[in-house]
Amino acid sequence: MKIGELSQRTDTPVRMLRYYEEQELIESERLPNGYRDYEDYVVDRVRQVRGLLDVGLPTRIIKQILPCLDGPRAIHMPYVTPDMIATLEHERDRMAEKIVCLTKNHRAIDEYLNAVSHEIRAS
Amino acid sequence: MKIGELSQRTDTPVRMLRYYEEQELIESERLPNGYRDYEDYVVDRVRQVRGLLDVGLPTRIIKQILPCLDGPRAIHMPYVTPDMIATLEHERDRMAEKIVCLTKNHRAIDEYLNAVSHEIRAS
DNA sequence: GTTGACTCTCACATTAATGTCACACATCGA
DNA sequence: TCGATGTGTGACATTAATGTGAGAGTCAAC
Structure with a gap:
């Protein structure tokens, strides 16, 4: 294409x-x-x-x-340098941290929005 | 401080x-x-x-x-404009998407690293 | 009381992702 | 065949986050 x-x-x-x-x-x-x-x-x-x-x-x-x-x-894993492994481990861990951060904030926003919508319903 | x-x-x-x-x-x-x-x-x-x-x-x-x-x-939710609500909903949804993306890629990297480490163990 | 570490503000540089414009050629439909 | 649209390259602009340096005041410790 x-x-x-x-x-x-x-x-x-x-x-x-x-x-x-x-x-x-x-x-x-x-x-x-x-x-x-x-x-x-x-x-x-x-x-x-x-x-x-x-x-x-x-x-x-x-x-x-x-x-x-x-x-x-079927990836032949050829020439996987230790450097590369280190990078991957690092990025994997950073991703995990990001997931935690996002999950926390996602929930906070969601709870806030729920609270607001209740507020509205109650008024 | x-x-x-x-x-x-x-x-x-x-x-x-x-x-x-x-x-x-x-x-x-x-x-x-x-x-x-x-x-x-x-x-x-x-x-x-x-x-x-x-x-x-x-x-x-x-x-x-x-x-x-x-x-x-105890947040009084004062003056929560509809605009603001829309922004929050949008960001919340984008966060959900990001979590999906990160989770998927985190797992992929993790699996790759496991495969590589097995490779090493086997050699 | 002088020196070194910390702070202030202001300005300029940089990097990465992205937008925009110009000019030329290709393609396709009327 | 003409004109609109798509594509190519290249250059320049922009925005956001960040780095870096200058020049001046503050403060603490020696």
């Missing part, structure tokens, strides 16, 4: 798709005319990238962890 | 503490000499702000939701 369709299907500005490619988060073939040509799986990939960006990970890190996230398919 | 101590206790650059104040996320009194003077509760507040920033919320939004997060104390 061409970049316009990918843009629509992922609700992502074309500008950003080219940027993600520059950051080596996604890849594309080229059609004879020079247009980018994406495979279907890129749709999910873009969504995942956006999710991770949204949650505060910089492209630098996303690029590193993406290969480990491609699902539990 | 003065800004240096707050900085240490929250592991936050002094520069950022002044920035958060400028963004109206925290507040301070002033000592006779002009130095900022923080109350104890600000320590937790700063940690919360940093957590939310870390999870991708901009200061603009944090400022809005902070008052609802001050715990379930």
Whole structure:
């Protein structure tokens, strides 16, 4: 598919798709005319990238962890450097912290909203 | 407490503490000499702000939701505009999405690391 | 009482993600 | 074939969070 369709299907500005490619988060073939040509799986990939960006990970890190996230398919784990392991452990732990933070605040907002809506009902 | 101590206790650059104040996320009194003077509760507040920033919320939004997060104390809910409600609902839902995203990716990384460590054990 | 650590304000730099614009070529439909 | 729309590259702008440095006042300890 061409970049316009990918843009629509992922609700992502074309500008950003080219940027993600520059950051080596996604890849594309080229059609004879020079247009980018994406495979279907890129749709999910873009969504995942956006999710991770949204949650505060910089492209630098996303690029590193993406290969480990491609699902539990037959990854030969070749050349997994200790550095890489350390990075992954670190990011995993930071994610855990973020989940705690988000869960706590999500609940607080939810409780607040419930309280407010009761207030309204009572008035 | 003065800004240096707050900085240490929250592991936050002094520069950022002044920035958060400028963004109206925290507040301070002033000592006779002009130095900022923080109350104890600000320590937790700063940690919360940093957590939310870390999870991708901009200061603009944090400022809005902070008052609802001050715990379930006796908040008179005065003047809760419909706009505000809408913002809160929106942010709450976005947080839920983020939790899903983080949980999924956290698990994926964890599984990957387990697989790698088994690989190692087996070799 | 001088020195060093802390604080103040103000300004400028930086980085990452993103927006916007310009100009050229491609494509497709009327 | 013309014109609208899509795509390509490249450059510049912007915003938010953060770093860094200058210049001046404060304070505590020696």
